[in-house]
Amino acid sequence: MPHLSPALIAVVGPVESPLLAAWVRHYRCLGVERFLIAFHFPDHVSDVRRHELQATARELGIVPTGTSTGPWHEHTNTELRDSLRHRAGPGWHLLADVDEFQQYPAPLGEVITQADESGHHVVGGLMLDRVTGSGSLTTWRPEGGLETAYPLGGHLTHRLLRGDPRKIVLARHDVAVASGNHRSPSHRPDADRLCAVHHFKWRSGILDDLRRRIQHFSSGTWEEHTPAVRDEAGRLLAHVGRHGGAINVSDPRFAFRRVSLDRMPSDWPAEARSIHTTWRSHAHSGQD
Template identity: 30%
Template sequence: MSSGTNLLGHFLDHYRRLGVDEFLLTLHAEASDPRAQDMLDIMASHGISPRLRTAEFNTRLKLERYRALIGEHCRPEDWILYADMDEFHAYPVAIHELLASCDAAGYRFVRGRMRDRLAAGGQLVPMRPVPSLWEQFPFRASVTSRIRQGWDRKVCAAKPDVVFDEGGMHCLAYGHDRSTNYRLTHLDARGFPNLVDIDHFAWDDTLLKRIETKLAGLGGDSDSTDDPVVMAEYERVRVHLLAHGNIAADDFEVAPLPTHHYER
């Protein structure tokens, strides 16, 4: 689990209102994690249960589990939205309208770019049930690309036969090294040409503890041995937080509330 339980309620409400028809959720949590039952209760309040519950996590296993869920539950004509719990897609038009236009034009996937959402002054504040996350975190900056030095482009939505190279859904599998696959993904003519904003709500008061837990390989997370590149990104953020006490980005800006085109 990537953050506190309040984030899950915001996540489910957001994608319900966007018009998501079915949730294929995996709950990564050790049996002793006190947040696990809270997460299950929140899902149940939305009429949802996880398709898979497991304590073991890394980006390779994440990709394998995605593939298994898609193979079991999805039809060739379906679209899958890919979103970690802290990623909120902000589509330019109603989601069913956009994906129908992609079908008509022959596009097989939709790309997006992370827009890291921050509280005032980059402070790491608690996430609350209300108001909306956009009101709680009304600023944005390029934390993922500039401070974490990670990939900030991802695939937001794709047809079931689109094959990914890694579990973050940052790049498709073209048979090359990962950096080349990333570059090719964002040049591929099969993708919808415009980038969707991905509002990224990762920067709250649980951040440092989550990073240190991941770096230590606790909570069933084995990225510490399985994916050293990802771990280096987490270490950069940890060093930044210890130096500044908050997110000290150099491109901090007020962000307008996005238009979500929620379906009623």
């Protein structure tokens, strides 16, 4: 019988060391034993920060497969991810960015067994954006934890940014996955069994990251396939500019409410299925 613990595949950028540590702990609690990560650092990242993150990985018992520096072209993440997947070899691969904490309706081994038995070669998820109670883009204290700092969960990615909230969270080794892990060109997940992808992106420093992204993609310093990524960044910056530097958590479109990694949001299967099956890249228009 094959081993049901998937290899976790991730390309890690210049995040806070406590976030990397919390992320590793989360997935170890889910049963992940094998981490294949690669660091990539844009040129603005200091040597001190790079070394700190590399030291954190070693302290966590993880040896990165490699560290690269330079422009973060739109294809950079995909190429590094696919190299890691090739190295991981046969079996199931868990795909997660370092700000994504996946929450499953059943133990990970059961999720994989069910997918195998039903003939699904991928398992899907839907982003649940986590923000502070006020919507402010603040830092967080490791001793308090991400849950305390960002207690609200809602649908910011697609209802404000017009980004794709769908994720491929688990894929068999021989299944291709598109850029950003948003879909598989040849396989569809079971829309009735979607995991919640708690998305802790909206932290202190994100606005500078988004401005840098727009600058580099607009100038051609970083290569892009479409303007979608920079357009999404611009929508977030425009929104917080209209709301005093914060996300408007009272906007009913975003459906922000208190959520927890300890239990699935109420009515999640129906909520996630509805969004997952009706989302279209051209479906959102109008003012935010």
